[in-house]
Amino acid sequence: MRAFPALSAAAMLLAAPVSAQDKPAEKPAAKEDTAPARAPNVAVTRHTGTFGGQRVSYVATAGETFLKDKEDTPRASIFSISYVKEGRDPNRPVTFLFNGGPGSGSVWLHMGAFGPKRVAIPSDARDDAGPPYPILDNPDSLLDVTDLVFIDPVGTGFSHALGKTDPKDFYGVTKDAESIAEFIRLWLNENGRWNAPKYLGGESYGTTRSAAVVNQLEGTYNDVALNGVLLISTVLDFGAGADTPGNEMTHILNLPSMAATALYHGKAKASSTEAFVEEARRYAMGPYAAALLKGQRISAEERTAVRRELARFTGLSEAYLEQADLRVTPARFYKELLRDRGLTIGRLDSRYTGRDYDNAGETPDNDPSFYGIDAGYTAAINAHLRDTLKYRTDRSYVTIGGIGGQWDWRIGGGRDNDVYLNVAPYLGKALRENSGMRIFVGQGYYDFATPFFGAEYALTRTGIPQDRIQYQYYGSGHMMYVRDEDRTKLSRDIRAFIRGR
Missing domain, CATH: 3.40.50.1820 (Alpha/Beta hydrolase fold, catalytic domain)
Known part of the structure; x- marks a missing residue:
């Protein structure tokens, strides 16, 4: 897990201070002042x-x-x-x-x-x-x-x-x-x-x-x-995996996980998870990678074809994929995949589902696969x-x-x-x-x-x-x-x- 909410860091064990009246002349700190005598x-x-x-x-x-x-x-x-x-x-x-x-x-x-x-x-x-x-x-x-x-x-x-x-x-x-x-x-x-x-x-x-x-x-x-x-x-x-604007590799690397998740939740159809994942791997490294690397030079015909295939793999609508410029971040995917059911999915384990305060947000309130x-x-x-x-x-x-x-x-x-x-x-x-x-x-x-x-x-x-x-x-x-x-x-x-x- 890459990052989590803050808790207190490890406490430091410090020796009690000594008053000037007790020690009129300063002396170098003994080892007991800096380390546990135990x-x-x-x-x-x-x-x-x-x-x-x-x-x-x-x-x-x-x-x-x-x-x-x-x-x-x-x-x-x-x-x-x-x-x-x-x-x-x-x-x-x-x-x-x-x-x-x-x-x-x-x-x-x-x-x-x-x-x-x-x-x-x-x-x-x-x-x-x-x-x-x-x-x-x-x-x-x-x-x-x-x-x-x-x-x-x-x-x-x-x-x-x-x-x-x-x-x-x-x-x-x-x-x-x-x-x-x-x-x-x-x-x-x-x-x-x-x-x-x-x-x-x-x-x-x-x-x-x-x-x-x-x-x-x-x-x-x-x-x-x-x-x-x-x-x-x-x-x-x-x-490669950084979810940051301009990094195309993250979209390529996340696509097979999106496909597996869409299939699990009934948003995609395939004979098996393994077969669908392998198909998504090949598409991600082939046509999808080529399309992303072309950036805004992609043709209208290629864009339409990629959008159609992304919808099949991810379970998301073509309209949503178009609005996302064919690049859906994981956080958006967690919220959008089951929005029609009023549910979000987990980051650590996308089998888990949760309910947010409302259904209108862009990303989930929390990760149901962690608080679960x-x-x-x-x-x-x-x-x-x-x-x-x-x-x-x-x-x-x-x-x-x-x-x-x-x-x-x-x-x-x-x-x-x-x-x-x-x-x-x-x-x-x-x-x-x-x-x-x-x-x-x-x-x-x-x-x-x-x-x-x-x-x-x-x-x-x-x-x-x-x-x-x-x-x-x-x-x-x-x-x-x-x-x-x-x-x-x-x-x-x-x-x-x-x-x-």
Whole structure:
């Protein structure tokens, strides 16, 4: 998820001031003034569950890891939850997971997809209503094939800057990746897993983070080689997908998602979603792309033909498409597709529908696919951490924080790199230099936050080897695991990916 409403950033722990009467002569600040004089807060519990049909006994460790400066002063507390199979096999695979935002804790992948427990919310695109929300054993967890480490970056979950460290020191594509890479190295030290097969996985901006972390882990001589990267709801090329006037690529990349959505809601006709999506892909990259690139030089005959086909794919009227100059932004699509029914559709998952204050607006009041699930996940992560895993803290778990507006989107390498943000080349370089690394790409057909055609476009550019990239598709949206069938399929697909190394 690219951006969310603002919440409070991580609090800073400052030492109490000392009066002049107590200390007539000033002295340099001691380390205790800038860092917590305490050990990391950690809780360890033991559990047993059945995952992938196998009975597994495992140790759950929920707690802090301090990132320190060159003077050994803690700068940040990274909160993580590790699930490690009893026996601690040093050669057993381990998978590091996080969500996106930027500003999102790992709650979604943790309590929705891969953790040993999951929250049960409606699978059919209805909202999660009120508590209590069932917290169930999760047979789709990956603990039968890999240990799991869920990471909350600084400003999310319970993770925060320490002492006088400015939280913004961690708010940026590269800054954030450096901190996560440092955490992974520390975890490998502490757990004796340097020679274990290693996987990195993220959702949404977490896929952006994955590419940047790969660059930090494998882009140096003191590297940490990876066996695989899991990209779930992928966004790598922000330039191509930018919904901004003058960018024609965004319309091309969104068209297949619009087609899938129109078909789902009965606004289009086709034999199957897969067939209709493939037809939309071909049209988007062919006649539609050619028409858009001609701009105002397009002929009247070609314009009429394109408008007719767009109406067939999108379910929108030709009159509306003409008014939009053949270029419908996603936000307008959410409002217009079901306007005749008095409904809007979701951004994260366009299967969801909502009702606005009135039906006359240009864009929806809110995203029904987010407010339809957030309460259940927030309740579940707090109940699981505080009750099941026995983690004690006065801090509030930040599921979605408002740090995106403070984010440093620059990745360096010159002005053009920073203007046109694209981290896919990081993955291309890693694939070229590490013959044992593979990439798994999981995409929902009904996801407009990170459209599946955008992921395909980003990962098929020059310099990215194609023989070790695997794509899987799901009949849901951004968080495909909210649909029961897709959660099981996602688990099965990734389990096979890990076993296939």
